[in-house]
Amino acid sequence: MPGTIIHPTAVVSPRAVIGDSVTIGPYSAVDSGAEIGDGTTIEAFVHLTSFVSVGRNCHIYENTILGQPPQDHDFSGETSYVRIDDDVTLRENVTIHRATGEGRETRVGAGTILMEGCHLGHNVRVGKYCTLTNKVGVSGHVQMGDYVVVGGHVGFHQFVRVGSYAMVGGMSKIAMDVPPYSLVDGNPASMFGLNAIGLRRRGFTQEERTRIKRIYKLLFEDADLKDAISFIKKRFEGDKFAEAIVSFTNETKRGIYHWHPGSNEHRGRKK
Numbered sequence: 001m002p003g004t005i006i007h008p009t010a011v012v013s014p015r016a017v018i019g020d021s022v023t024i025g026p027y028s029a030v031d032s033g034a035e036i037g038d039g040t041t042i043e044a045f046v047h048l049t050s051f052v053s054v055g056r057n058c059h060i061y062e063n064t065i066l067g068q069p070p071q072d073h074d075f076s077g078e079t080s081y082v083r084i085d086d087d088v089t090l091r092e093n094v095t096i097h098r099a100t101g102e103g104r105e106t107r108v109g110a111g112t113i114l115m116e117g118c119h120l121g122h123n124v125r126v127g128k129y130c131t132l133t134n135k136v137g138v139s140g141h142v143q144m145g146d147y148v149v150v151g152g153h154v155g156f157h158q159f160v161r162v163g164s165y166a167m168v169g170g171m172s173k174i175a176m177d178v179p180p181y182s183l184v185d186g187n188p189a190s191m192f193g194l195n196a197i198g199l200r201r202r203g204f205t206q207e208e209r210t211r212i213k214r215i216y217k218l219l220f221e222d223a224d225l226k227d228a229i230s231f232i233k234k235r236f237e238g239d240k241f242a243e244a245i246v247s248f249t250n251e252t253k254r255g256i257y258h259w260h261p262g263s264n265e266h267r268g269r270k271k
Contacts (some may be wrong), residue, residue, distance in 0.1 A: 007044075016048075019056070034067075037086065050187040051079070051098045055086035055110070064094040070122030071097065072140060078102040085110040085128075100140070109146065145180060145182065149198060163248050165202060167195040177256045180244050182213050184257050191259035212241050219245065220258055 002023035006012055012030040024030065028046040036042065037056035038258050049067030054060065057068040058234050067082045069075060080099040084090070087110050094114050100108050100122045108114070109128035116237035117135040120126065124138050127146035132138075134152040144162040151170025162168070163180025183195045194216075199209050215232055222228035236242035250257060 013242070025062075025181045029128075049082075049098075052082045052084070055088065056082045057086055057179075058084060058088045058090070060090045061092045063092055064090050064092075066096050067098050068095070069098065070100050070140065072122050075100045075122070077242070080122075081105040082115060083107045085112075087111045088165055089113040091118075093117045094119070096124075097122050099123045109187045115152075121158075133170065147198070147202060149195075157254070160254060161252070164244070165195060165198060165204075167198050176254050177252045178250070179216070179256050181241070182216075182257070182259070189257060191257040208241065212245075215239075215242050215245055216259055219249065225249070 001018050001022065003264050004018060006024045007026045009026045010024045010028045012018070012024060013032040015032035016030045017035040019036055019040065021039045022036050023041045025042055025044040027044055028042050028215065030036065030048045033050035034048040035053040037054055037058065039057040039058045039063040040054055043060060043062045045063050047065045048054065050070055052067035064220050068131050073194060078191060080101060080103065082098050083105050084094050084106060091114065093111030093116055096106055097120065104123060106122060106124050109130065110127045111129040112126055112130045113173055115134045118132050120138045121140040123141045126144045127148065129146055130144055130148040132150045136150050136152065138156045139158040141159045142156045145164030147165045148162050151168060153170055154168050154172045154174060157175040157235060158165055162178040162184065165181045166178045168174060168178060171187065172189045174189055178184045179191065181194055181199060183192045184190065194209060194213055195199055196209060204268045218232055219228050229249060232242050232246055
């Protein structure tokens with residue numbers, strides 16, 4: 001462990017796997033079997049249980065707890081995990097529970113930041129380069145794509161999916177699937193169009209944003225969702241944005257938030 005610094009008050013199991021140039025702060029606990037990648041910093045009062053692996057160059061702040069058993073009546077003590085990929089930042093008081101189901105995992109993708117007080121329940125998967133702001137609560141089995149941005153104090157219902165490049169406004173209640181590239185806000189929540197600022201920041205051109213908007217208009221203007229999907233597949237054959245939207249819509253089980261372009265009416269839509 002060249003370059004590794006472990007504070008004398010930290011409790012680190014000799015059976016933990018510690019990489020090079022790791023820093024472990026005062027009063028932190030790293031249990032047997034936990035893994036910490038090279039260059040990661042663990043601040044004070046952090047607890048990593050035996051079921052946690054943390055990637056390289058992560059930064060985990062005070063009072064974060066990773067890998068405790070899930071808050072799930074179906075959990076019966078099976079071996080399951082929390083996986084944190086490289087370059088992840090977990091701010092103060094973050095809690096992430098391990099999965100229900102033998103060998104399953106709760107996972108946070110590379111480059112993601114979870115701000116103060118966020119909670120990820122069992123079997124949650126957060127994609128790459130996501131930002132979850134303070135006090136976001138994510139219930140079990142929620143799945144998020146890449147580059148998702150979530151405002152503070154948002155609550156996610158179990159089994160909800162959030163498409164890549166979507167943004168969810170602060171204080172929202174999310175009980176249906178959030179389509180990719182979209183902006184969803186409110187309680188009850190509604191889709192208010194595209195995440196235009198986020199898409200521009202991620203390098204989406206004006207032509208691409210206009211095309212995505214046109215696809216959604218076609219998806220939601222038809223009274224029959226299946227007919228709309230069939231039409232989009234033919235009209236935009238081979239288009240990566242159409243394929244992403246159609247695939248996401250086809251896989252929904254909780255319904256997706258529905259947008260009416262040019263209208264003040266916003267509501268959810270069942271498959």
